[in-house]
Amino acid sequence: MTVHASWYLILGAVLFSIGAVGILVRRNVLVMFMCVELMLNAANLTFVTFSRELNDVAGQASVFFVLVVAAAEVVVGMGIIVSIFRNMRSSIADDIHVLKG
């Protein structure tokens, strides 16, 4: 049985949408952070699928760059969340509202 490439693209689009909606509706910073990862990996899946379709290795190579970037983002993001948690004792986005105007 063969699975057509468009299925992978649709899966990628669905994952990306879940991630995007998740960031907009979820209030826990960690969950929002996971949603970003979901979006990045949806993009990766799309890259790999297109790479296969186009028979071009550049798309697959791009995925490695994205993985490295995602790892760096995790490190910095977790650092920021931990530093906020130390000050606020909360990781809920709605509790963090010093800045407004």
Add this chain to the structure above:
Amino acid sequence: MNLGVVPTLALVVPKINYWAILPDLILIGGALAVLALSSLTGRRFPAIWYSVSTAFLALATLGSALYLWFDITGKHHHAFVAIDAGIAVDGFSQLITMLVAATLFLVALSAPGYLRREGAGGPEFYVLSMLSASGAVLMGSANDLIVMFLGLEVLSIALYVMAGSNLKAIASGEAALKYFILGAFSSAIFLYGIALTYGSTGSTNLASIANYLAKNLLEHNGVLLAGAALMLLGFGFKVALVPFHAWSPDVYQGSPTPSVAFMSSVAKAAGFAGLIRVFYSALPTLRLDWQPVLWVLSVATLLVGSVLAVVQTDVKRMLAYSSISHAGFILIGLVAANPSGIAGSLYYLFTYSFLAVGSFTVVALVAGKGDSNHSLASYRGLSKRHPYLAAAMALMLIAQAGIPFTTGFLGKFYVLAAATDAHSYALALIAILSSVIAAFFYLRLGVLMYAPDGGELAVAPAVASGSASGSAQAGSASSAAATALAGTELLDAEDELLPVTRKGSWFAVPDDRGGDPILDDPAMAGSGVALVVSGDEAISGEVVNGPGAVGELRAPEIIDVPSSEKAGRDIGAAISIAICCTVTVFFGVFPSMLIDFAKQAKLLF
């Protein structure tokens, strides 16, 4: 397609031309060297060493970019691509590199005073700013979407940390978190846009994309359009175009001020560089699709930026909205989509960077210890306390408002000229309207600075009987306008954060009650008058007001000098502000050199 057999594809390692990425190598190498040296020596170096080495590395970057500039604009030379066409070495990329290096230089000069004041002496700020600058340089010279994504991330990740670098302040952490979540969100959107563009054109290389689209007419270009739209969204977040601007006022307000000075100019320069390169250079065939979208974004950015800036009572927020409105102006050049428009955008970016760094450096000095002194009220009477600082800030504001004989005016002039060349008269008119609105809040802050200290009281009889005279009228008028606009916000929540200079001010006694009683409460105003009259001698003698001076008469000699007074002697910041002012006036009076520079900064294709 059969997914069973993986075809073997030869991976060719490209030849690396190190000269082409020399500016980037200097920045990254310098950052790592500074970090390693400071770790190995156990931070025995004086903190000023980090600042000096960063400034030196910024100058080296500027020099290497200049070298490449003369190399490619020479008679027998031309722009070229390097590293498997991933990097474009053209006038455009070198101009962005020089701009970023100049900003880095100015921030490196002005930061040590601030960091010393806030008790943060380490090399982190400088290392992060160099790494962030390297990302911006990479973004400006990227000829491949993946390289651009990497540049964007290197730029942004360092900026997130810089935004949150004040660990003790909750506001700084909140700014970092907001910037991080929205930045990561926009990066992911940008990446998905790249993936879709890659899928529909078969390459991530900008030249190949342009080539492919020029030769092939896509029957269904929905995926490509979606990709372009998502990339636009990603860039829009980075440069804070409306409606993707929501993060910017919060981040500007909460972050340490030197970080804001850096991010406001470098992130915008890099973001616009990417935006121009991708849309103007790689996707010109889709111009009829993206031009109307950019038109709408530009109009929204111009109007929302300047209108919302009017109602801000925090100077950093006000400057954030003003920078949003500047982003609208820079976008006009791209909407015009002609060579003069791109040159105008570059010129505007160049002038804006100096204005942003200059004004935020002044803001950092006025803020005083704790970096909390940002209400409009703390700028009242600045001209008496710090005449040079007030003059510099006034110049920055005048330039940002677009008054002639400053670079700000010419920047606006060139983008508007490009817009009328492209027959977008409506856009030009809206831009002029926006700059009129913007002029109001720039001038309001300017008038506030030259109002007598504590002009808020608006007790004209008392002031007239005292030492001040004519300017008091302007001061009370402006403060009445400010109060009317700002309502109670001007004085309520901010009051606990208010500076000693303000709380301890002779005139500011009623403020200690909180709320907005000054103009409404005759009894209070009366007591203010009494105080002013009785304290007349001290006021005319000594303008500096120390803590503890509230409500009683004290001799000037026992008054402490406020912390912002000491910060006023920050030599590095003074040099940095002086450079910004000089550039603003010099290139405002003699613009031809810089505009030729911007016109020569051509894109590769």
